[in-house]
Amino acid sequence: MGVLRRHIGRAGDPDWEGVPIEQYEDGGVLLGTKRVLIGRRDGAASFSLRYFEIPPRGKSSLDRHAHDHGVYILKGKARVLMGEEKVEAGAGDVLYIPPDEPHQFENIGDGPLGFLCAVPPRD
Amino acid sequence: MGVLRRHIGRAGDPDWEGVPIEQYEDGGVLLGTKRVLIGRRDGAASFSLRYFEIPPRGKSSLDRHAHDHGVYILKGKARVLMGEEKVEAGAGDVLYIPPDEPHQFENIGDGPLGFLCAVPPRD
Numbered sequence: 114m115g116v117l118r119r120h121i122g123r124a125g126d127p128d129w130e131g132v133p134i135e136q137y138e139d140g141g142v143l144l145g146t147k148r149v150l151i152g153r154r155d156g157a158a159s160f161s162l163r164y165f166e167i168p169p170r171g172k173s174s175l176d177r178h179a180h181d182h183g184v185y186i187l188k189g190k191a192r193v194l195m196g197e198e199k200v201e202a203g204a205g206d207v208l209y210i211p212p213d214e215p216h217q218f219e220n221i222g223d224g225p226l227g228f229l230c231a232v233p234p235r236d
Numbered sequence: 237m238g239v240l241r242r243h244i245g246r247a248g249d250p251d252w253e254g255v256p257i258e259q260y261e262d263g264g265v266l267l268g269t270k271r272v273l274i275g276r277r278d279g280a281a282s283f284s285l286r287y288f289e290i291p292p293r294g295k296s297s298l299d300r301h302a303h304d305h306g307v308y309i310l311k312g313k314a315r316v317l318m319g320e321e322k323v324e325a326g327a328g329d330v331l332y333i334p335p336d337e338p339h340q341f342e343n344i345g346d347g348p349l350g351f352l353c354a355v356p357p358r359d
Contacts, residue, residue, distance in 0.1 A: 114319035115337055120328030129330060150330045151306045157332060159356040160283040162306045183274045184286045185308075185352060196237035205243030207252060207273045209280060214238055229308060231316040231354045 116155045125188065127166055127227055137165060139174035153234060159236050165218075168227045172219040182210040183231040190222030241279050248311065249332075250289055250350055260267030260288060262297035276357060284358050290349045295342040305333040306354040 122128035129150060137147040145167035150163040164187075167173060175194070190203045194217040195210060201221070202208060210216045220226035245251035251275060260270040268290035275284040287310075290296060298317070313326045318333060319341040324344070325331060334338045343349035 114321045115317075115327060115334055115339070116332040117323050118330040118332075119325070120330070122328070129328075150308075151332045155332045157304060157306065158335075158336055159304055160306060160354050162308070162330065162354060166346070181280060181282055183280065183354070185285070186274075193240075195240070198237045200240050202240060202242070205245070205252075207241040207243070207285065209239040209241075209274045209278045211256060211279055212281075213237055215239070229352070231283050231285060231306070 116151070118150055125178075127164055129164075137167075137173075144173060145171055149162045150229075159233055159234060161232050163230045163232070165228055165230055167218060167220045169220050169223055171226075173217055175215065175217045177213060177215040179212050180233045180235075181198045181212045182208070182216070184208040184210070184218075185229040187229060189220060189224055189226030189228075191226050191228075192218070192219040197206070239274070240341050241273055249279060250291065251288055252287075260290075260296075267296060268294055273352075280357055284355050286353045286355070288351055288353055290341060290343045292343050292346055292348070294349075298340045300338040303356045303358075304335045305331070305339070307331040307333065307341075308323060308352040310350045312343060312347055312349030312351075314349050314351075315342040315344045316340070317342075320333060330334055 119130040135147045137145045148164040150162045242253040258270045260268045271287040273285045
């Protein structure tokens, strides 16, 4: 059968059964945490689904790459660079970052910024 | 720049700016509602992201097809058929339905069952 990744964190805590917590870093600098919820190990050939969490005043790396992102913000408040514009986004908002667009997520809230991120298959 | 689909529903209400509410039906029977949050109209070439909502005592169609699903349950309580097994899942749980696996989502809670569903590009 398919895969069930049961959420085992207490309310709001990002922990799933069998999903390791990875350090999300850039050039040796810790930026937050990452969980691969669906990925190659599940045989997923079309997409991967990850969860990222960035602490207050933190930001993701400034990225630009050929693969696109679909993002659903689960909690917190973000300022998001998309191309040459910045937008503010919060829980429930959805973003699509097309291929080759510079992008960066900055936590501008008081609590953790947590979001789901779908990408073409990787991890 | 990319696309921001701002959540405009009140707490828990599934409404996003510029995202039409579609009837989700099977053979003329209304099963719930569907919103395409990221899809072909955004130029998304790798995946689509949809939101489905199924009312209490409702269920999705019994499906089996070549494309796979990545599901994140946002609210409610489900009994999910995956292959020959049924599992119960709730808010925060993640499921991966591989290609060609029979699957069906049944709402076994008192409120709406709402979930995000990533698929290869469509819509």
